[in-house]
Each structure stands twice: as C-alpha cells, then as structure tokens.
Amino acid sequence: MILRARKALIAGIIGATAAVAGVASLAVAQAAPQPTSDTARAAAGELPPFAVEDFSYPGAEKILNEKGLKLIKGDGHILLADCDGNPDFNVMAENKAHNPVNYCFKVTGKTGYLTLEIQKINSIWENAGHAARATIRTAGKTKTVDLKKNNITPLGQGDLSTGAKEADLLELRVTE
Structure with missing residues (x-):
C-alpha cells in the first residue's frame, strides 16, 4: 500500500x-x-510612409527653365503639348521681350484642370469643342471666363471690350 x-x-x-x-x-x-x-x-516603422498626391505638375521646374512657363498643379487631364500637332487649347501671350509666344495643351479626359501662370495673355483658342473656362487676373482682380468652343476667346491685351488690360492666366478648366 x-x-x-x-x-x-x-x-x-x-x-x-x-x-x-x-x-x-x-x-x-x-x-x-x-x-x-x-x-x-x-x-512603428514596419511599413513605408503613405504616398500623398499633391497634384504638382511633373517636371514643372524643367519646363519653367526651358520654356518660361509656370505649371503649378492639375489632375493630369490637361497636359502641355506640342503646338505643331492638333492641340485642344492654344494660349497666345507675350513674353518678357514683348514677342508673341504660344503655349499649347491637350485634354486627356472629359473633365480636367490645370493651375498655371502665363503672363500677358491676349487670347485662348479652344480647338476641340470642350466646354471650358479660364481664370484670369487683371489689375489685381480675378475672374473666370467661359471659353468659346472651337473659336478664339480674346482675353487680356486682346480683349478690346475691357480696355485691353494686361492679364495673367491662372487656370484652365474643362467641364465636359
């Protein structure tokens, strides 16, 4: 036991x-x-940081240095294009030496916007039938103008009805 x-x-x-x-x-x-x-x-450092899209125009500094054109930001649906092709927009302006200069843009979507700065504009030719607007600044005042479809819209120095005052283009926007 x-x-x-x-x-x-x-x-x-x-x-x-x-x-x-x-x-x-x-x-x-x-x-x-x-x-x-x-x-x-x-x-905790286990993942890379999040990518934040700020919509800055790619290569903007290089374009500013080469062409004197200040492209700020956009949604990627209005892009700088070659004027020899068939651009959707042709922005006519005057450079610092008072010579005429054209900046052309292609639209890649149904809607889009591009914030930019082009001084001494005189007109914009909308060449693709888009409903579009341009925001301009004249004498310190900002206004938005509807662009004529398939036609030239006089602005700034080209707009005799407003006294042909100097104007800067601040934004292009396609609405449909």
Whole structure:
C-alpha cells in the first residue's frame, strides 16, 4: 500500500512539473501583440510612409527653365503639348521681350484642370469643342471666363471690350 502511495505521489509530482513547464512554454512562446492598422504599423516603422498626391505638375521646374512657363498643379487631364500637332487649347501671350509666344495643351479626359501662370495673355483658342473656362487676373482682380468652343476667346491685351488690360492666366478648366 505504501508502494502504491509512493507511485501515485511520484506520478502527481511528474504531472504537476509537466503542467508547470507547459504553461511556462506557452507564456514564453506567445508573441507580443502587433499593431493591426496600417497607420499603427507605419508609425512603428514596419511599413513605408503613405504616398500623398499633391497634384504638382511633373517636371514643372524643367519646363519653367526651358520654356518660361509656370505649371503649378492639375489632375493630369490637361497636359502641355506640342503646338505643331492638333492641340485642344492654344494660349497666345507675350513674353518678357514683348514677342508673341504660344503655349499649347491637350485634354486627356472629359473633365480636367490645370493651375498655371502665363503672363500677358491676349487670347485662348479652344480647338476641340470642350466646354471650358479660364481664370484670369487683371489689375489685381480675378475672374473666370467661359471659353468659346472651337473659336478664339480674346482675353487680356486682346480683349478690346475691357480696355485691353494686361492679364495673367491662372487656370484652365474643362467641364465636359
């Protein structure tokens, strides 16, 4: 009977030791909780930072240096184009040396916008039948003008009805 009690005691000690070892190994093997959201993971340095689109015109600095044209931002649906092709917009202006200069643009979508700065404009020729607007600044005042479809719209120095005052083009927008 003592022998049986000894065997039960030894078996109990071995069982308890195994149970304690098992619980200890589970506690050690469990990993620390991980952040679940992408924001938390990015903050923890596990993901690269989010890309933020600011709609800046690609290559704007190079275009400014080469052509003297300041393109600021847009949605990618109005792009600078070659005037030798069939542009959708032809912006006629005067450069700093008082020589005529043309800047041409192609529309790649049903709608679009382009923020830019062209000084001393005199007209815009809309050549593709788009409903479009131009935002201009004359004598410190900003206004938006509907462009004539498939025609030239006199603006700034070319607009005799407003006294042919100098104007800067600030935005082109296609609405349909």
